[in-house]
Amino acid sequence: MIEATEDIHTADGQMDTFICHPERGGPSPAVCFLMDAHGIREELRDMARRLATVGYYVLLPNLYFRAGRDTIFGPAVMEEGSPEHTRMRAVRVTMTIPPVMCDVAAMLAFVERQDAVMPGPVGCHGYCMSGPYALAAAARYPDRIAAAASFYGTWLISEAEESPHRSLS
Numbered sequence: 001m002i003e004a005t006e007d008i009h010t011a012d013g014q015m016d017t018f019i020c021h022p023e024r025g026g027p028s029p030a031v032c033f034l035m036d037a038h039g040i041r042e043e044l045r046d047m048a049r050r051l052a053t054v055g056y057y058v059l060l061p062n063l064y065f066r067a068g069r070d071t072i073f074g075p076a077v078m079e080e081g082s083p084e085h086t087r088m089r090a091v092r093v094t095m096t097i098p099p100v101m102c103d104v105a106a107m108l109a110f111v112e113r114q115d116a117v118m119p120g121p122v123g124c125h126g127y128c129m130s131g132p133y134a135l136a137a138a139a140r141y142p143d144r145i146a147a148a149a150s151f152y153g154t155w156l157i158s159e160a161e162e163s164p165h166r167s168l169s
Contacts, residue, residue: 001052002116006060010106012099013089015065016040017107019050027118028057030111032104032137034130037092038077039064044127051125057117063100063130067091073160092129095135104137108144121146 002023007014007078018040021028040062048058065072070103071091078083106126111117124145126134138148 004009008106008110011102012066016062018060020052021116026116027092029118030057032107032121033060034133039073053114064091105167124148126150
């Protein structure tokens with residue numbers, strides 16, 4: 001398994017992204033694995049590794065990068081009311097679909113330049129808070145994202161203009 005954390009250039013700065021893929025048998029199809037509200041942590045890296053072990057090039061971006069490099073939270077982020085949870089919520093409530101779509105575009109451009117990535121369609125997996133982002137990405141980039149999944153996605157349908165269900169009408 002090859003693992004690295006790389007900065008992917010976006011319009012809003014460098015997005016630190018955990019990347020893993022098989023050492024042999026490539027190139028591999030790419031999957032954008034979008035984090036839940038608690039952010040990048042070992043549990044999500046392990047999930048990315050599991051996808052990579054079955055042949056995928058997996059990108060796990062820190063979608064909170066706009067708030068700074070200190071947006072990797074400790075285990076207390078899971079405890080509602082803890083200082084880590086409060087700090088995470090302050091960042092989480094600022095998230096909207098349009099900037100995340102720009103991040104997805106940056107990831108798509110990144111994978112196009114990687115020798116270890118098979119040319120062609122990409123998958124997008126949205127975990128909890130990122131469920132709407134995965135669905136919106138499939139609607140926004142239908143020529144690039146062939147499969148999208150929301151795993152217990154939150155706020156999948158809302159009154160917001162960028163709600164994924166509006167992209168499908």
